[in-house]
Amino acid sequence: MTTAHDHGERIGAERALKYAVRRVPGGRAEVVEGAIGHLSYDWDHERTRNVLRTQLSEVVDRLECIAGSGDLDLPGSLNWYVPDVAVVPGHLARGAGALVPGRTLLVAEVTSVPSAQTDRIVKRQRYAEYGAPLYLLVDRTERTVTLFARPGRLGYAEMDGPYPFGTAVRLPEPFGIDLDTSGF
Incomplete structure (x- = not known):
């Protein structure tokens, strides 16, 4: 049985962890299932993010959105994510410190060796829940x-792929574009 004291401790731990992650010296960090991780990317990872952002840029402008890697809070959990690319309505980005995943139009993660399993399993589940x-x-x-x-609470109901790099991947409305994955 969960007591009010347990609930208060959990909320206190969540607040403390999310306060700490926003103040990590020397750069950005995120919290995945209660563990703080420093974000550091190799140049190939950055190149892939750039290719994706470039392909999204025209539709992002048309939709009056912002594409970036701003903070995403998952309230009620020990998670604070910094996605590789998130597309959010421009009016929500003004003055916002962190948004919740449900306020985005799209979230993209680009795997690296240390983050691959987290991106494939944990983040996929959490992004769906939120x-x-x-x-x-x-x-x-x-x-x-x-x-x-x-x-939904149990994950994503639809999965399109996996497609090998080089295959065009259709992003549904409001995007309505085919991503050219050959540059990934």
């Missing part, structure tokens, strides 16, 4: 791209 409408997984290890849609 309502991110589309989750794009660019898996550099497997050299595949998968799009997940229709989020």
Whole structure:
């Protein structure tokens, strides 16, 4: 049985952890299932993120959105994510410190060796639970791209892929574009 004291301790731990992660010296960090991890990317990872952002740029502008890697809070959990790319409505980005995944139009993660399992399993589940409408997984290890849609408490109800790099991947409305994955 959970007591009010247990609930208070959990909320206190969540607040303390999320306060600490926003103040990590020397750069950005995120919290995944209660563990703080420092974000550091190799140049190939950065190149892949850039290719994705470039392809999204025209539709992002048309939708009056912002594509970036701002903080995403998952309230009630010990999670604070910094996605590789998130597309959010521009009006929500003004003055926002962190948003929740359900306020995005798309969240994308690009795997690296240390983060691959987390991106494939943990983040996919959490993004679905917190309502991110589309989750794009660019898996550099497997050299595949998968799009997940229709989020719910038990995960995403739809999965399109995995497709090998080089396959065009359709992003549904409001995007309505085919991603060219050959540059990933």
